[in-house]
Amino acid sequence: MSERSIRGKVAVAGIGETTYYKHGQSPDAEFVLALQAILRAAEDAGIKPQEIDGFASYSNDRSDPSRIAAALGIPDLCVANMQWGGGGGGVAAAVANGAAAIAAGYADCVVVFRALAQGQFRRFGEAAPDATVSGDAAYIAPYGVMSPAQKYGMRATRFMHEHGVERDVLRAIAMASYHHAQANPRAVMHGRPLDAATYDESRWIVEPINRLFDCCQENDGAAALILVPAERARDLRQKPAYLLAAAQGSDHRCGAPVMNAPNYGSSSFATVAPRLYQTAGVSPEDIDVVQAYENFTTGVMMAVVEHGFCAPEETNEFFTLDNLLAPTGRMPLNTSGGNLAECYMHGLGLQLEAVRQIRGQSSNQVPGAKLAMNIAGPMVTPVSSLIMGSEETLS
Amino acid sequence: MTKPSTYLPAGMPAPVPAADGLDAPYWEGTRRGALMVQRCGSCDTWQWGPEWLCHHCQSFDMQWRPIAGTGLIYSWERPWHPVHPALRGHGPYTAVLVELPAAGNIRMLGNLIGPADQAVGIGAAVEAVFEPHDDAALPYTLVQWRLLG
Numbered sequence: 422m423s424e425r426s427i428r429g430k431v432a433v434a435g436i437g438e439t440t441y442y443k444h445g446q447s448p449d450a451e452f453v454l455a456l457q458a459i460l461r462a463a464e465d466a467g468i469k470p471q472e473i474d475g476f477a478s479y480s481n482d483r484s485d486p487s488r489i490a491a492a493l494g495i496p497d498l499c500v501a502n503m504q505w506g507g508g509g510g511g512v513a514a515a516v517a518n519g520a521a522a523i524a525a526g527y528a529d530c531v532v533v534f535r536a537l538a539q540g541q542f543r544r545f546g547e548a549a550p551d552a553t554v555s556g557d558a559a560y561i562a563p564y565g566v567m568s569p570a571q572k573y574g575m576r577a578t579r580f581m582h583e584h585g586v587e588r589d590v591l592r593a594i595a596m597a598s599y600h601h602a603q604a605n606p607r608a609v610m611h612g613r614p615l616d617a618a619t620y621d622e623s624r625w626i627v628e629p630i631n632r633l634f635d636c637c638q639e640n641d642g643a644a645a646l647i648l649v650p651a652e653r654a655r656d657l658r659q660k661p662a663y664l665l666a667a668a669q670g671s672d673h674r675c676g677a678p679v680m681n682a683p684n685y686g687s688s689s690f691a692t693v694a695p696r697l698y699q700t701a702g703v704s705p706e707d708i709d710v711v712q713a714y715e716n717f718t719t720g721v722m723m724a725v726v727e728h729g730f731c732a733p734e735e736t737n738e739f740f741t742l743d744n745l746l747a748p749t750g751r752m753p754l755n756t757s758g759g760n761l762a763e764c765y766m767h768g769l770g771l772q773l774e775a776v777r778q779i780r781g782q783s784s785n786q787v788p789g790a791k792l793a794m795n796i797a798g799p800m801v802t803p804v805s806s807l808i809m810g811s812e813e814t815l816s
Numbered sequence: 817m818t819k820p821s822t823y824l825p826a827g828m829p830a831p832v833p834a835a836d837g838l839d840a841p842y843w844e845g846t847r848r849g850a851l852m853v854q855r856c857g858s859c860d861t862w863q864w865g866p867e868w869l870c871h872h873c874q875s876f877d878m879q880w881r882p883i884a885g886t887g888l889i890y891s892w893e894r895p896w897h898p899v900h901p902a903l904r905g906h907g908p909y910t911a912v913l914v915e916l917p918a919a920g921n922i923r924m925l926g927n928l929i930g931p932a933d934q935a936v937g938i939g940a941a942v943e944a945v946f947e948p949h950d951d952a953a954l955p956y957t958l959v960q961w962r963l964l965g
Contacts, residue, residue, distance in 0.1 A: 548900040551829050553954075559831035559839075560865060563958055564927050565824055566911050568899040575891035575913050582891070582938050628894040628908065678865025680913055681923050685891070 426700055429815045431520035432654035432661035435466025435647035436773040441609050441764035445540025447641035455484040455536035456492060458643035462532060466647045467658030473647070475500030475528035477519035479511030480767055484536050499528040504669075504805075508569065509714050509760075509768035509798030510689075514805035516772060516795075517667030519648045529650065535769040536643035544639055545569065560679045569716060570636055573800040574627040577719030579686035581630070584733040588629075590740040591718040592620050594754070595634045595761060597745035598715060602758025605784040609638060610762035635718040637760040644769040646776065651815075662779035662809045665792070666701035668693045669805035676802045688723035688799035693806060698729070701808045705729040708808070709790040710753045710778045712771035713799075715760040720799035725752070728796060728806065747785040756785040768797055779811050822947055823927045823960055824909060827902030830952050839866040841880040846957035849946050853919055855881045862920030885944025886964070887914040890923055892936045908932045914942055914961055929962040941965065 439449075439457045447454060463470045470493045476486035477500070486501040500522040504511035512535070519531035539545065548567040566572055580586065599615035602608035615634060623633040654661035672692040675682045684691055698704060705728060713721045722740060725731070730752055731739035739751075747753035757763040757774035764770050775793035777783040783790075791814050797805040833840045845852035854863040856870035857877035869876045891913040898904045910928040915921050928936060929945055941964040948957045 546899060548829075550901075553832045554829040555832045555834045557865060558829070559834075561925055562829045563824075563831050564911050564925060565828065565895055565900070565903060565909055566893075566925065567829075570897070571893065571895050571899070571911070574893040574895075575911070578893055579891040579913075579938075625894070625896040625908070628896060630893065674871060677871070678867065679923065680925060681864055685913075685923075 427517070427520055427524055427667060428665055428700055428702070429663050430524045430651055431648050432651045432663045433646050433776045433809065434649045434654045434657045434659060434661060435462040435468065436645070436776050437461025437463070437465055438607070438644040438766070438770065438773060439642045441607060441766070442641040443609060444544060444639040444641055447538045447540065451536050451538035451541055452484050452488070454538060454641070454643035455489065455534055458536065458645040459489065459493070459532050459534055462645040462647045465659060468530065468647070471495055473530050473532050474498060475502070475519060475522055475531035477502040477515045477522070477531055477533045478535060479504035479515040480507055480509065482535060483542070484534070500531060506801055506803050508716065508801045510801035510804040511797060512714065512768035512772060512805065513667055513795055513797040513807040514669040514803065516646070516648070516664065516807055517669060517805060520664050520667065523648055523650055529653070531648045532645050533648065533769070534643065534645040535767045537766060538641045539639050540641060546639055557678045570627045570631050573717065573720065574630050575680065576685055576687065576800050577630045577717070577723065580719070580723050583686050584736055586722070586736045590722055590736055591630070591635050592617060593740045593742045593745060594715070594718040594721050595620055596742050598755045598759040598761035600746060601756050601785045602762035605758050605763055608758040608763040609640060610758060630719050631717055634761070637715050637717070638765045640765045642764055642766055644766045644773055646769070646772060660780045661812065662776040663812070663815060665703070665808040665810040665814060666697050667805065667807035668697040668700065669803050671802035671804055688720055688727055689802050689804040690724055690727035690796070690799065690806065693804055694728045697806050697808060703792060703808065708792050708794045710747070710756060710787045711794045711796065712755055712759070712775045713796040714768040714771060715755065716798050716800070721754070724796045724799040728794065747787050753785070753787050756783050756787065771795055775809050779809050822949065823929055825902050825906055828900065830949065830954070831956055832954055838868060842866060843956060845882070846946060846959060847955070850882045851885045851944055851959060852880045853883055853922060854878045862922050864922035864924065883916065883919045885959070886918070887916040887924070887942055889913070889936065889938055889940045889942055890915040891938060892928070894932070910934070910936060912936065912942065912961055924959065926958065926960045929960050
């Protein structure tokens, strides 16, 4: 590894989250949720909140880090970072950016956080109430293409057309998340299993790709994780989850306006995933468990394929329910219930679950998991992904 | 004719040209029934959506050229769940992404005119249909698509 690699230099030392609510049902203000999650992550790590000296978030988080630092009484704020881009494409990048700040020596203890109280603000799945639109939106919104389900649907239609993918793939992804949520008491869908018939009979959100259960929830809550230098993590309370690699970005002209990305039937990871593996020095077959952001099941499908777990032509055979279930599946997927069935905390809940898998604390533990991949919100740009590993993966 | 003059109901967001003037020629063109897109004056690369410089050679000499409104369906979707107040109770509608082989395979997005349950095939030939919205505060024309043949 070159000296410029992030590999093994930073670890997750603490994780915390609030109760997860259905959208609009949080009794607490969004800012309070952020503070609660951060304090719980500090407690989990066994550090004082005042030891936090940096903040990293994404997707236009409304909880301003200077306000948080003032509220927590932090004596020396060293880093305040926000990843560009909407949606959850930046969740792994936020971890990566926080880790980079630590590796560079800018900060010693960075919290990555996300807080959402959609009842107090606008829901993601609803169109903006604008009477007029300009720029890229002027070529899309007047035709009724406005929500994420609609804006990214045609990428998936194209992918499935090019590779002959059947809808059974999407059902397996949805059912895996719901299956895992039944063992996770934090999950909003705990106690609400999903069977194949219920999936098949659910209404179309966007035909031919998104039925109701293919779409993420919208939730209120907050999550946070705490990054420290690797050597410090070894002295703290929890088993460290080391950052082995992280990558972000998107391929050639991914953001070309009016859906003119050359590689259109894609989740935007075509060039990001190879960089991720190169940094980590591992291959897809080495990964024990995958947490892949479900904005839509189609995005999971394309992102997992673009991370090399199967060839596009093998999609139908690879994505069976058995293959996706912990503890024995070929590629256990979204073992907390994910955005579909645990909570849509813009994917940060999936990061916490990757940490639990490395620690051995998941409610759907993959026995002996040493390498956990986390894939952030697919199909947007920029996207991001990362690999966490246990101590024995560092050598 | 009792047929509605627009594919989607009234009250949808209305497009306005970008404040910086980038795409005014496109919107002016649609008002007179012309489909105007960008082509680089230096290297002849077709480009869509509009941008200030050519993505191939980085020339700022982007020119506006009329093109024939014929293309092939590249992808499609049919939203059922309404996310905008104007669409509540309207039912499903079809959006298509159309590839234009005569203009460097640039893509445009619009609705596919016809019954909401019509079969849509990737690769099917379509032609542009201009849909004026003369009553808007700032009148505009959308470009829609219908199956050929």
